[in-house]
Amino acid sequence: GEDVEQSLFLSVREGDSSVINCTYTDSSSTYLYWYKQEPGAGLQLLTYIFSNMDMKQDQRLTVLLNKKDKHLSLRIADTQTGDSAIYFCAEIRSNDYKLSFGAGTTVTVRA
Amino acid sequence: SAVISQKPSRDICQRGTSLTIQCQVDSQVTMMFWYRQQPGQSLTLIATANQGSEATYESGFVIDKFPISRPNLTFSTLTVSNMSPEDSSIYLCSVFKGDQETQYFGPGTRLLVL
Numbered sequence: 042g043e044d045v046e047q048s049l050f051l052s053v054r055e056g057d058s059s060v061i062n063c064t065y066t067d068s069s070s071t072y073l074y075w076y077k078q079e080p081g082a083g084l085q086l087l088t089y090i091f092s093n094m095d096m097k098q099d100q101r102l103t104v105l106l107n108k109k110d111k112h113l114s115l116r117i118a119d120t121q122t123g124d125s126a127i128y129f130c131a132e133i134r135s136n137d138y139k140l141s142f143g144a145g146t147t148v149t150v151r152a
Numbered sequence: 153s154a155v156i157s158q159k160p161s162r163d164i165c166q167r168g169t170s171l172t173i174q175c176q177v178d179s180q181v182t183m184m185f186w187y188r189q190q191p192g193q194s195l196t197l198i199a200t201a202n203q204g205s206e207a208t209y210e211s212g213f214v215i216d217k218f219p220i221s222r223p224n225l226t227f228s229t230l231t232v233s234n235m236s237p238e239d240s241s242i243y244l245c246s247v248f249k250g251d252q253e254t255q256y257f258g259p260g261t262r263l264l265v266l
Contacts (some may be wrong), residue, residue, distance in 0.1 A: 083258065089253065139185065140195075141197075
């Protein structure tokens with residue numbers, strides 16, 4: 042099975058908050074990342090969190106990490122139409138820096 | 153951050169041919185990787201490109217099909233050999249910047265094999 046799991050779809054009304062959830066299995070992961078991929082585009086790093094942190098906030102983005110449950114979430118405040126994209130959660134292994142990706146959550150923002 | 157460029161950005165190829173994708177980084181990096189993203193799928197690691205030695209391949213990927221070169225700390229190539237339609241994917245290179253604790257991706261090469 043996959044090491045990183047995400048729900049596949051999220052629909053949100055413009056102006057509301059979006060919450061994307063992710064679970065991972067490798068307890069030795071040192072960093073966890075959120076990437077954004079818009080249609081036809083490459084991967085854009087949104088934010089990351091170090092494994093010894095519980096929360097990280099960066100403008101409209103809030104990352105929460107529950108290390109005990111191996112659960113990661115990304116909250117986007119005041120979601121805009123430009124936030125429509127696929128969001129990938131990824132964990133990195135400390136010994137070789139390889140990334141394991143989730144399947145990606147497709148976020149659709151409706152007016 | 154790291155600025156990564158890839159060439160070509162896209163290509164349409166005939167089955168049985170080979171394509172070499174180039175990845176150039178604006179600074180020296182130790183860790184460089186190649187990923188594949190099949191249509192509608194997530195990213196899968198192909199291999200780690202090692203400078204001065206053979207690449208390290210993940211399960212399911214072999215050197216004969218995906219030969220990789222890494223002549224220095226800013227450049228790498230991935231060749232997709234003897235292509236078939238199943239090789240139609242986006243191929244992305246990435247680098248890990250330890251001083252920034254971050255892995256950056258190139259824009260990707262979109263490959264369609266007919």
